[in-house]
Amino acid sequence: xxxxxxxxxxxxxxxxxxxxxxxxxxxxxxxxxxxxxxxxxxxxxxxxxxxxxxxxxxxxxxxxxxxxxxxxxxxxxxxxxxxxxxxxxxxxxxxxxxxxxxxxxxxxxxxxxxxxxxxxxxxxxxxxxxxxxxxxxxxxxxxxxxxxxxxxxxxxxxxxxxxxxxxxxxxxxxxxxxxxxxxxxxxxxxxxxxxxxxxxxxxxxxxxxxxxxxxxxxxxxxxxxxxxxxxxxxxxxxxxxxxxxxxxxxxxxxxxxxxxxxxxxxxxxxxxxxxxxxxxxxxxxxxxxxxxxxxxxxxxxxxxxxxxxxxxxxxxxxxxxxxxxxxxxxxxxxxxxxxxxxxxxxxxxxxxxxxxxxxxxxxxxxxxxxxxxxxxxxxxxxxxxxxxxxxxxxxxxxxxxxxxxxxxxxxxxxxxxxxxxxxxxxxxxxxxxxxxxxxxxxxxxxxxxxxxxxxxxxxxxxxx
Numbered sequence: 001x002x003x004x005x006x007x008x009x010x011x012x013x014x015x016x017x018x019x020x021x022x023x024x025x026x027x028x029x030x031x032x033x034x035x036x037x038x039x040x041x042x043x044x045x046x047x048x049x050x051x052x053x054x055x056x057x058x059x060x061x062x063x064x065x066x067x068x069x070x071x072x073x074x075x076x077x078x079x080x081x082x083x084x085x086x087x088x089x090x091x092x093x094x095x096x097x098x099x100x101x102x103x104x105x106x107x108x109x110x111x112x113x114x115x116x117x118x119x120x121x122x123x124x125x126x127x128x129x130x131x132x133x134x135x136x137x138x139x140x141x142x143x144x145x146x147x148x149x150x151x152x153x154x155x156x157x158x159x160x161x162x163x164x165x166x167x168x169x170x171x172x173x174x175x176x177x178x179x180x181x182x183x184x185x186x187x188x189x190x191x192x193x194x195x196x197x198x199x200x201x202x203x204x205x206x207x208x209x210x211x212x213x214x215x216x217x218x219x220x221x222x223x224x225x226x227x228x229x230x231x232x233x234x235x236x237x238x239x240x241x242x243x244x245x246x247x248x249x250x251x252x253x254x255x256x257x258x259x260x261x262x263x264x265x266x267x268x269x270x271x272x273x274x275x276x277x278x279x280x281x282x283x284x285x286x287x288x289x290x291x292x293x294x295x296x297x298x299x300x301x302x303x304x305x306x307x308x309x310x311x312x313x314x315x316x317x318x319x320x321x322x323x324x325x326x327x328x329x330x331x332x333x334x335x336x337x338x339x340x341x342x343x344x345x346x347x348x349x350x351x352x353x354x355x356x357x358x359x360x361x362x363x364x365x366x367x368x369x370x371x372x373x374x375x376x377x378x379x380x381x382x383x384x385x386x387x388x389x390x391x392x393x394x395x396x397x398x399x400x401x402x403x404x405x406x407x408x409x410x411x412x413x414x415x416x417x418x419x420x421x422x423x424x425x426x427x428x429x430x431x432x433x434x435x436x437x438x439x440x441x442x443x444x445x446x447x448x449x450x451x452x453x454x455x456x457x458x459x460x461x462x463x464x
Contacts, residue, residue: 027258037249044160051153062142070128079119131314139306148296155289161282168449172440174244180433181240188233191422192226199223260432261459273446280447291354298347307332372442379435393421
């Protein structure tokens with residue numbers, strides 16, 4: 001029995017199956033939606049704003065401080081006096097007098113004092129005053145504090161910029177990865193349907209005695225494998241679609257409108273991206289901010305070794321002859337149990353550490369850029385070179401179909417040809433996806449993630 005296969009089977013596979021309720025999004029629209037709703041970017045922005053506000057709050061650190069204080073008070077004080085000793089003294093006085101006077105006093109009763117007496121004082125009052133303190137010179141400590149917070153702000157900005165590059169790369173992974181997964185699922189499903197037709201035909205051929213039972217079992221085994229591959233590809237596509245929808249914060253599914261693409265000609269040379277990375281990579285900005293923080297800490301340590309001059313004054317807030325005081329204070333630590341020399345050397349070592357970290361980061365980033373650039377070129381060449389493999393797989397299928405009609409090929413030969421064609425088409429789509437992912441990673445490592453859409457516009461190959 002001969003199999004009649006349409007020439008278009010698997011030849012023009014659709015790369016996506018659109019659900020009626022799916023949200024169609026181009027890559028630029030998906031990126032705008034992600035930037036607006038990304039929690040990671042929102043957290044990074046909040047960190048930057050926090051440091052900016054902290055820097056603003058410390059802008060006038062080291063200036064005068066004026067304060068008003070007031071108090072209201074009431075008191076009650078008791079003092080207990082013991083009068084027994086005084087009474088005894090009075091008695092002793094009479095004994096020291098002449099006898100004639102003692103006899104007279106004895107006839108006159110002398111009143112006795114009480115054993116104790118309590119004195120009580122109580123009052124209420126208020127007091128208000130205004131005070132001012134002005135650090136005239138603190139050895140540069142306030143400048144060091146402001147510089148340190150400013151460096152922390154730059155570090156937060158570098159982290160936010162890095163977060164922006166990372167979410168751009170993540171979107172590329174999930175946006176085009178979802179397309180690749182859906183394309184693979186479509187190809188696997190079409191291969192399953194085609195092989196199912198071959199399996200059914202093989203059953204009829206076995207019943208007619210045209211093929212052996214072994215050939216029939218081989219066709220059945222190929223169909224079962226095709227079914228397993230189709231189910232797995234379907235599950236992978238569903239998971240990829242969910243990941244994309246959550247990345248862009250969509251309630252339902254998303255239909256990508258920008259297909260996988262490729263620029264057939266080589267893009268800018270390696271040195272272009274390395275030069276860009278060494279000036280724009282946010283990792284270097286963070287290292288520079290860390291170095292600035294270390295320098296400010298070192299300056300703060302040095303400031304503690306210098307003299308400090310502070311002006312101060314306070315005055316009662318009342319009319320008339322008010323109390324007041326004003327003066328100038330100088331403080332200079334001549335000896336401290338803390339080893340300032342060791343602390344200064346320690347902070348200087350932190351500066352040196354930041355310098356070495358910067359040199360290492362520049363080397364690592366240059367290597368990363370070169371690796372991504374070479375991966376991009378490899379994916380480009382691989383996609384272009386696979387054109388011959390795709391054409392060959394198509395021709396083999398046509399040959400096996402014709403051979404089956406003429407009896408020179410078996411059903412298993414045709415199943416193998418169909419399976420190989422689906423495999424080659426999937427691998428070429430994978431090569432296109434590898435190109436897109438390598439491009440995203442290259443732009444991220446060079447600090448150019450925002451230019452990804454420009455490369456989409458330059459693409460001359462669209463994998464539809």
